[in-house]
Amino acid sequence: MTKLRKLAVSGFRGARFALPLDFSNKSKSLAIFGENAAGKSTITDALEWFLTDRVGHLWREDCKQEALRHVLIADGEDSTVAVEFNGDSLAGEKRLSSALKTSIDLANDNTRAVVEGLQDDRIILRHADIVAFLDQQKGAKRKAIADIIGYEEINKFRDAIQGTLNALKREPAYTGAKTNAETLAGDMVRDVGQIVPDRQAFLTFAQNIVAPFKLGSEITDEATFAEAVKALNAIGNSEEKIKKAQRLDQLAKSCTALAADITTFVRDVEAFVTSYNSLAKERESVNQLRLSDFLNKGQTVIESEDYIDDACPFCLSAYELGALQSEVAKRIDAMSAIQKRLDAAKTLKDAVLQAILSIEMQAKAIGGSYTDVTGFDDLSAATKTARKLLRAAHQGLTAAFDGLTVCEAPDGLDDYIARLQHCCETGAAKAQEEAGKLGLSEQEQKAATTLSSLRTLEGQVQDYERAQRVIDAYEAQILTLDAVFERFVTVQNAALQSVLDTISADVGKFYAKLHPDESVDNVRLTMVGEEGVEFQYAFHCKEVQPPRKYLSESHLNSLGVVLFLANARIFNTQAKFLVLDDIVTSFDTSHRRRLLRLLRDEFSDWQIIILTHESVWFEIIKREMAQHGWKFHEVCADGPNGIVLDDSPASLKEIIAQKKGKDDVTNDLRKLLEMVLKEICASLEVKVAFRFNEWNEKRMADELISQLKSTLGDKSPDLKKDAVFSDLAGSALVANLVSHHNADKIVGEDIDVLLEDIEKLVSLFSCPECERYISARIEVPGERAISCKCGKTQIPWK
Amino acid sequence: MAIEKIQSASEVLDAFMSEQAQDESLDQTTTAVIAGLRGDDKLTRTNLLRKLDEVRKAALKDATMQSEGGS
Incomplete structure (x- = not known):
């Protein structure tokens, strides 16, 4: 694990000239004091930039490289940050030229590996970052935790499975096959009273309807079916006439069905166009629907008991609250009405698109499958023209709806559809008339009708099987992805919960150390619903979340600090040092002391760098941590010379050692x-x-x-x-x-x-034994004297 | 404090996919496609949709040949 030995900054942020920090070969911990605007955060910024090539709080404000160079640094002179880590020759220097080009020299590959390892670790905590996590939504908290522990890969996996699953369910080939299968099933029920799902069922059905003809053999397979068809055709005197009658019967049925579908289609198109085009003409209103979520959330805010300001909570403009509530409610009602109309138009659009596909298929079948039946040239020509226009209508309608533009039918569609319907009606009548002219006997007529039914059903079964194969192929994948996704959510949550439990153990322990004997207990991170993570705690023995419900600002800060410390201790793989930049602003003295003791007890083998602008806190650190080998510095701004770093005495021994013989002490x-x-x-x-x-x-x-x-x-x-x-x-x-x-x-x-x-x-x-001062509070029993803590040194005291 | 080992994302996914591969109730071709793309670090929605489309087309071709060849 890595600690810092040296950090030298020059021409960077507040440091115009060299600002060297020496942590010694022992990588000692360090506290730095500097008044506000003294430039102490230059040290934190320099370290962050060296490690990550950015400084988060600057980059977020869109202040980038140009904000890193000291304003008075000469052109041609580089800003530099040099870092030396503990270990064997682990050092590097990063430079930023006046042309804002960054370059870095690392001593060796080991240094490169160390720097890369440090990039993923939690090192720097600034005051502004402390409550950032607490303020996130539950879903964002979950993602933040997932990011901390490197679970992006899990999120990526989950997103890929879920995205694919949703896309597959919506694929037109799949939805079309399902609709087609449903239509065919309906047709079969209408024609033969049952769904005949496959070829084997068809052969069984065929056997049942040819049985009354007593053909002498039973249909059990393809060969016996072919024999039965041949035998049916041979009933009576004319095989050819029966075949023709059967074909005419089929054509008549097809034409009748298509003519009926066109009637429904024309009615649906009219309903859709009327409903949709009025919406398309109110395009601006429909576009406002994207604000629905925003307005609904806003309504929740302004109608909550907590919100009492006469102002818009979003733009803060003055607005009488009652009027604002009324206005928002009115807008939500208006949007709700538009949404209902849009949903209704979408339902109509789907029905029309499906009808177009169905009519196009039927027209194709009529135009292409009856070439053996002569005298229906008009019908055939009408199907061809109508199909072409129907395809164009399908495309035009889809594009218009997606783009929210007015939908217009292709030129001539209405006429050609009407013509197709007319041809179907006359074609059906003509086919029936032609069949009547054949003069079939009753038995021949029955055979022809049976053959026609079998031929129609055979086609339906074939199409049904084809659609079913497409459905099966999709559903094998969809069901598998669905199961994989559902199981993975469980696995992912279990993995995340395990991580949360681990973090929570430290968070709870650290928090209790900062706030002992308080009514907040058992602080931990828990899963909330399927997509969220939240802090939970017991408040007067009652389970509570989120933290802001009862915790003060100071307690929330504690929570942010302990979460950072817990994450660093658990997940840091490279960094064994932490930079805590002005993190105790809202802590009172006792909690600051407890934080120091937490660091002393739980992070005794870590290198801690604390920066603060509060002299009281700095003195507390000195008193508590000097004996643990910490170093102390002060920074101050020296006008155009930038920030200057001084040692800060923490003990008599140290000042004697450090200052003796120097110019001005x-x-x-x-x-x-x-x-x-x-x-x-x-x-x-x-x-x-x-x-x-x-x-x-x-x-x-x-x-x-x-x-x-x-x-x-x-x-x-x-x-x-x-x-x-x-x-x-x-x-x-x-x-x-x-x-x-x-x-x-x-x-x-x-x-x-x-x-x-x-x-x-x-x-x-003071006492040479316990190194503590004699205290007026420690009275020596039976004597008019006071002593140090160990009692070995006393002074008379009246 | 003894910190219990936290499974890495890869470890969680490896264990999960290996379990799915054993499950006969799932479509093994689909799970194999997912595992394959993940192995190549190419598991995205687009790539998965494309691979599954290829698999479906091949399966439909076989099924159609078998069915229509038989009837």
């Missing part, structure tokens, strides 16, 4: 003395004048020494006489630093003398 010494005095005063409960907020933190050494001595005068007069107080009071540090901006420098041996004085002051009030 005056400010550090002042801060150190103030810090020590503040700690002693706090521990001994020294009373000082009240001040607001950060001014309370900006007390100077002379005031603190004076108040400390005053308290000691009352409580421990001998200590007040200690020489260290007069030494400090007379030192250059206190004498000179009546102002935080005093320019006088303390140099040379004076530094050592002052450090010794400060150490003496610390040793006067």
Whole structure:
């Protein structure tokens, strides 16, 4: 796992000149303080850009590469971010030229692999990101969790199966085959009183209707069927006449059926055109339907009890709420009426399209299957012309409906359809007349009718089987995809739930550490419905979701922070470091301490980088984490020179080691003395004048020494006489630093003398054993004295 | 904390598809097409529709030849 050793930024964001951060070979954790707008986020941005080639919060605002270069960096000079990781020669430098071209040099392939691994890990948490997840819809939360754990592949699989399944169900070949099979089934029931689903059933049926002719043999297969047909044709005196009568009978039936269908078709077309074209002329109203969801959701918002503003919740324009509710309701009603009309038009359109296909098929059969029957040339010609126009009508109607344009029939369609109907009616009559002229006996007539029925049924069965094969081919796939999809949803949910359980274990544990003894318990992520994920928790033992229902802003922030920490600990495969950029703004002091302890206890082997603009929080971190080897820096903006980084003393030992021998440590010494005095005063409960907020933190050494001595005068007069107080009071540090901006420098041996004085002051009030200050709250039983926590160091105390 | 191993997306899908391949109630050609496209990292709606169309056409051709050859 990877940690940071060095990060050096130059010409990037707020850093005009080199801004080096050295985490040491031990990759120490680090806290950085900087006032608002001091430029500390430059460090976070630099790391994010180095790893991911983007800075999320800038890119979202469409501020890209040009926002990364320091505004005063010279043309021709590159912005650079150099990173060194722990491990063997893992380093790289990324540059952004003045032409906004990015280039990167990585030390080796191992570094490349590390950087690639880091790209998928959770490293940086900014305040703005904390509640982003909480504010997402349940479906988006689910997707976000799926993304975190790399389940895009699962989503992709599911989407491919579901998309294919839906598309297959709608394919015209499938829906057409189903409609065709239904029509044929209806025709068979009408003609022979039953559905004859296949060839074998047809042969059985054939046997039943030829039985009365007592032909002497039974139809059991194709050969015996052929023999039976031959025998039927041979009944009476003229085989040819029977055949002709049978064909004329079939033609008459076909013509009658088509003429009847045309009547229905013409009526349906008229109904569709009237209904649809009026809608197409109100195209703008129909287009407004896309706002239906929006308006319905808006209506829910403005009619909820929580919404009481006299303003549109979307654009915030002033609007009397009652009038807004009424207006929205009116628009929803209007859209509902349009939707109903559109749905009705679609039903009519589907019926018309189906009728066109059916008439076209029948016309094709009549025009192409009766070439052996002479004298029907007009009918044949009418079918050809009508078919051509019907195909054009089908295309035109589909395109008009899809494009919401007025539907117009192809030129001449009405006339040719009317002509086809007329030809069908006259053709049927003529066929019956021609059949009558053949002069068949009753037995011959029966044979001809039976043969005609068998021939018609044979064609219907063949078409029915063909349609059924198409349906079967589709349904084998559809049923399988349906089953696969349904099972996969279960598997996917189980996999996701397992992940949620794992995350929840840490989230619940971390949250409880931040908020012990509170009425919120058992915080976890759960599945909601089929498509959502939500936080759930027990509030006064009652299960509650979503989080915003009862949790305060501070608790919501906690939730966001613990989710990030849990995800990082569970799913990071490469990064063993975290950058927490201003994440505790809404936390009170006790919760900040608990967060530090959570980091200390659960992330003790991680490198943590905390950036903050709050001095109080920074001091808490110092107090709590200095003993755990953390480093501390402060950043400030130095006008045109960009941001400047300083060490921030956290302990006497550290300041001695770091500052001795350097040019100017005056400010550090002042801060150190103030810090020590503040700690002693706090521990001994020294009373000082009240001040607001950060001014309370900006007390100077002379005031603190004076108040400390005053308290000691009352409580421990001998200590007040200690020489260290007069030494400090007379030192250059206190004498000179009546102002935080005093320019006088303390140099040379004076530094050592002052450090010794400060150490003496610390040793006067602290325990060498437990390294804690003596506290006014720890009274030594039976004595007028107070002690440190371990009790080994005491001072007299009245 | 001992973190229970979380199955990767590929592991979840491998196990799932292998289970479906054993299920005789499903159309094995369809499951094979899905598995094949997934193996080639080409499982998309368009690709799956195309492959299934090819499979259907081949199956219909065979069925038509058998049926109409027999009658």
